[in-house]
Amino acid sequence: MKKQAKLTNTEFCRNRIIAINDTMQVLSGKWKFHIIGTLLIGGKMRFMDLLREVEGIGSKMLSKELQDMEMNQLVTRTVLNTKPITVEYEITSYGRTLEPIIDEIAQWGAAYREALHKSDD
Amino acid sequence: MKKQAKLTNTEFCRNRIIAINDTMQVLSGKWKFHIIGTLLIGGKMRFMDLLREVEGIGSKMLSKELQDMEMNQLVTRTVLNTKPITVEYEITSYGRTLEPIIDEIAQWGAAYREALHKSDD
DNA sequence: GACACTAGTTTCCTTAAAGAAACTACATGC
DNA sequence: GCATGTAGTTTCTTTAAGGAAACTAGTGTC
Numbered sequence: 609m610k611k612q613a614k615l616t617n618t619e620f621c622r623n624r625i626i627a628i629n630d631t632m633q634v635l636s637g638k639w640k641f642h643i644i645g646t647l648l649i650g651g652k653m654r655f656m657d658l659l660r661e662v663e664g665i666g667s668k669m670l671s672k673e674l675q676d677m678e679m680n681q682l683v684t685r686t687v688l689n690t691k692p693i694t695v696e697y698e699i700t701s702y703g704r705t706l707e708p709i710i711d712e713i714a715q716w717g718a719a720y721r722e723a724l725h726k727s728d729d
Numbered sequence: 730m731k732k733q734a735k736l737t738n739t740e741f742c743r744n745r746i747i748a749i750n751d752t753m754q755v756l757s758g759k760w761k762f763h764i765i766g767t768l769l770i771g772g773k774m775r776f777m778d779l780l781r782e783v784e785g786i787g788s789k790m791l792s793k794e795l796q797d798m799e800m801n802q803l804v805t806r807t808v809l810n811t812k813p814i815t816v817e818y819e820i821t822s823y824g825r826t827l828e829p830i831i832d833e834i835a836q837w838g839a840a841y842r843e844a845l846h847k848s849d850d
Numbered sequence: 851g852a853c854a855c856t857a858g859t860t861t862c863c864t865t866a867a868a869g870a871a872a873c874t875a876c877a878t879g880c
Numbered sequence: 881g882c883a884t885g886t887a888g889t890t891t892c893t894t895t896a897a898g899g900a901a902a903c904t905a906g907t908g909t910c
Contacts, residue, residue: 613781615771625784627838628762628831634841638898641749649742655857660734663746666899671858692856692907702844709833710749716830717748720755723823759868776887787869792888813877813886 768820
């Protein structure tokens with residue numbers, strides 16, 4: 609008889625794994641945290657604003673990531689009747705619920721850097 | 730004069746972005762959360778135990794991810810003097826500090842799934 | 851009429867991540 | 881001596897992610 613997994617076979621674990629995967633899929637890629645973070649500070653922002661603020665991103669990536677996030681209801685996209693037309697992106701209240709996660713991640717990262725620094729003896 | 734980024738140019742923002750990138754690099758890849766989660770429940774675990782518990786992972790990936798995490802001081806690796814030799818992996822106290830992040834992410838994912846479910850009208 | 855702005859899309863290319871299967875190497879048990 | 885268990889490594893292949901540059905298409909400015 610072969611050995612089998614036991615820990616992971618509990619309902620709790622399976623659901624937890626699925627939940628983590630869900631979140632990480634929504635936040636997948638190199639840029640989502642960065643875009644969300646920028647929108648959290650900047651409020652309503654236009655495409656070109658984001659392109660300038662999110663350092664290093666290209667228009668293709670930005671466009672794709674925003675579409676992704678719009679589908680996941682993290683941001684709204686509003687076309688304004690200006691000339692030339694402008695498009696406003698804004699984080700949704702739902703998207704805002706990501707703030708605690710982002711904060712924790714930022715805090716951990718800062719502490720990590722501190723710890724690395726201290727161990728440089 | 731071209732328009733320039735302003736929001737992201739603050740010290741605070743730059744550091745925050747760096748901190749987030751640090752964390753995400755430490756947790757990068759498909760498997761780290763899963764492995765850490767398993768070790769958090771399982772305590773000391775051997776290579777083959779992890780291979781069985783972390784559903785779907787192959788030995789190459791597991792080996793690589795564990796090496797990564799050992800370098801980042803999230804887990805310890807102890808070779809036991811048994812025959813055949815066994816190797817014990819355990820999460821460090823430092824690795825344990827990731828627990829709040831993982832919890833938040835899991836909670837958010839669960840809430841997300843709930844929300845999706847409700848909007849299925 | 852050339853240039854700059856708006857918001858993207860398209861094409862082409864490179865790199866990184868991941869997986870499957872085979873292989874090393876040693877030990878125990880039947 | 882053959883299967884099974886330990887802990888990985890190696891090779892080969894596929895897939896996904898990301899980036900640079902050019903392009904569309906319309907408006908306004910000098």
